[in-house]
Amino acid sequence: MTTCHVVAVIAEKGGVGKTTVSLSLAVAAMQAGYKVAVFDLDPQATAAQWTDRREAEFPWVVATPSIRLDAALDNARKQGVNFVVIDTPPHAGSDAVEAVRRADIVIVPMEPHLYTIETLPKLGDILKLAGDQPALFVVSKAATQGKEGMDAATYIKEKGYNVCPVTLHLRAAHRHAGNLGLTAQEYEPKGKAAEESQQLYMYTIKLLTGKEYAHGKDESANTRA
Ligand SMILES: Nc1ncnc2c1ncn2[C@@H]1O[C@H](COP(=O)(O)OP(=O)(O)OP(=O)(O)O)[C@@H](O)[C@H]1O
Numbered sequence: 001m002t003t004c005h006v007v008a009v010i011a012e013k014g015g016v017g018k019t020t021v022s023l024s025l026a027v028a029a030m031q032a033g034y035k036v037a038v039f040d041l042d043p044q045a046t047a048a049q050w051t052d053r054r055e056a057e058f059p060w061v062v063a064t065p066s067i068r069l070d071a072a073l074d075n076a077r078k079q080g081v082n083f084v085v086i087d088t089p090p091h092a093g094s095d096a097v098e099a100v101r102r103a104d105i106v107i108v109p110m111e112p113h114l115y116t117i118e119t120l121p122k123l124g125d126i127l128k129l130a131g132d133q134p135a136l137f138v139v140s141k142a143a144t145q146g147k148e149g150m151d152a153a154t155y156i157k158e159k160g161y162n163v164c165p166v167t168l169h170l171r172a173a174h175r176h177a178g179n180l181g182l183t184a185q186e187y188e189p190k191g192k193a194a195e196e197s198q199q200l201y202m203y204t205i206k207l208l209t210g211k212e213y214a215h216g217k218d219e220s221a222n223t224r225a
């Protein structure tokens with residue numbers, strides 16, 4: 001059967017960028033040639049509603065209660081899906097654990113604010129409980145001015161976690177894109193929001209495959225399908 005990468009996106013706090021990161025990764029993978037599905041475990045169904053505003057067929061976004069996750073993954077694999085993103089609700093709880101258990105890698109967006117940083121111990125516990133999958137913390141919604149993003153990254157690293165070298169700054173393109181059922185890469189392909197999202201994808205795919213793609217294109221996406 002096809003190799004299918006599974007990425008879970010979790011956080012304790014609400015509104016830190018889980019869905020934005022999930023959809024950005026999904027669209028970047030799609031643009032690189034993967035057949036992509038997003039499973040939306042959040043009862044708010046933000047990702048699933050995003051797809052209602054969207055004309056493109058991919059990525060598939062399916063509102064999925066966590067109890068149906070295995071069935072959804074099996075079904076997706078049978079249909080040739082080779083890149084899955086699982087978006088989760090805030091208050092990392094049992095849904096987050098279920099997502100992490102099935103993931104090859106876990107992405108944890110962290111706003112550079114003490115209220116979010118204080119959730120690190122709980123997130124660490126969840127990750128351990130769910131089997132210590134490789135986790136990548138990414139500083140998200142950082143002010144473009146000043147060094148709060150860098151300070152947060154340093155703090156998280158000092159606590160022993162793997163931090164993505166790319167910070168996602170506060171960029172209006174993310175909000176505008178979401179309103180239209182797009183991601184920043186589609187809304188403003190040459191903008192900074194798109195560039196940061198693409199860099200996060202490149203870093204993620206490098207962790208998933210162990211390979212670096214010098215030209216920003218994952219050449220193996222189609223061949224592996
Ligand atoms: N880097 C960013 N720059 C600007 N706005 C952003 C960024 N990331 C997310 N947003 C905006 O912040 C809001 C919350 O983002 P998002 O829905 O991705 O967070 P979430 O963690 O999934 O929230 P929830 O906990 O409710 O599921 C949205 O309006 C989104 O457009």
Ligand SMILES: [Mg+2]
Pocket residue numbers: 018019020042046087088
């Ligand atoms: Mg969300």
